[in-house]
Amino acid sequence: MAGFSGRTTDLVDLPVVPHPAVTLFVDLGDGLLVDDVSGAALRGGVVAGLEPRGARGRGRHIECLQVRLSPTLAHAVFGTGLDRSVVALEDVWPTTLPERLRAAGSWAERFAIAEATLARRCGSGRRVDDEVAFVWRRMVQRRGRVRVEQLADETGWSRKRLWSRFRGQIGLGPKRAAQLVRFDEAVHRLAAGDSPASVAAAGGYADQSHLHREVAAFAGVTPAAVATAPWLAVDDIAWPR
Template structure:
């Protein structure tokens, strides 16, 4: 376990020594004595939080709503800067699920979350209490990661896969860092734009155009945190100009690029998810032969 210090933020962070047996699933462990209100920055993954410490995390959402304890949140949680996390004496395992595997792991489509925060108990019932008790009883973080991975792998194996064309489109969006064009993806797959939009939205929880913007924003935001200038990031990340980047960052976070560059939620990623979690992906052909449908394979059952 390593200590993350960023301004007033001090967290203990643990990482698995081995990758998950499920592609698109990554984890990190956190121990935080005192967490003041922390802005949640949207991320292109479904977030699963399993808490087992003496305290309980609290998410303050829009319109005065709150969510406590173990929870699940759809891709893009915190858009507009409307969600803050806080708490005392927190210990938890945080899981990031690629939207491609989220339906199988959760048992519901990410579309049913609609970007909201939902109590994990509402999805899994009493099983959540048993999982959290087990996490608190095992002697180490590596044992907690192994326990969590085994549980989620079993759920993934039993759950339904998304359409292979949808998975292919998602990986192309991620592989292009949000520069892929939705019309081009539909044409390469051999679907209409309407069909791709419908299947993508119903199975992954976000429309493809929104996914493109979210992945592009995530890439740009981490480059801002790394100290790159906004003008350079805007030009290199596919924005029309610096004003375009500014508008996108404001829309996703409710803050300026300069403010987002100092967000602890983003800065901890290099320690907790050095491979950027769901952005780690299998190779996907970026330039299929003209007239040839891209190879799409259904995951083994």
């Protein structure tokens, strides 16, 4: 969970980049989330799935609380897996959370309200299957370097059943989810100054071209560009690894 605050005369325009978490944005200023795919401009509470396509945050008066939820927890909060969706919070969870955050007198109070509200919601929500939770944990622990067939064997499920249940509850199929976890690890290594060659080798990519294709597919830029991207610099400050 992180809070962002600032004012500028220039329009801030940052892409919402895929991340191995479902992200809840609660805007408390004049910001909005623009979905270039649907053309929708969303204000207030917005939820972005694991792999949002064409979503951008814009505004001059930035006052925003951002919460990243593991997709296993997000399923309990929102009742479903979210893939490439960018939706209004009220469409997946009718709640007074945005109004209560705006009325709060400090960031500490906002964090406390959000944490307590989400904890109650998680406690009363629908849990994912134990097998699905196990597979997601393995993906994160192994930084995306997994084989879906092996994970299916470890759960005792068929590959088809694992794909169906995982896709329905997490929001992406197992293979794509593992690629997303690996991508996230790779871009943080690039931002830390590691060379594309070393990142490709450490991440299990076939070669630098393979790394280039996956970074471009997820982020829309090259590995060289992603290393200095503003959103990644903010990411490491708000959520130090």
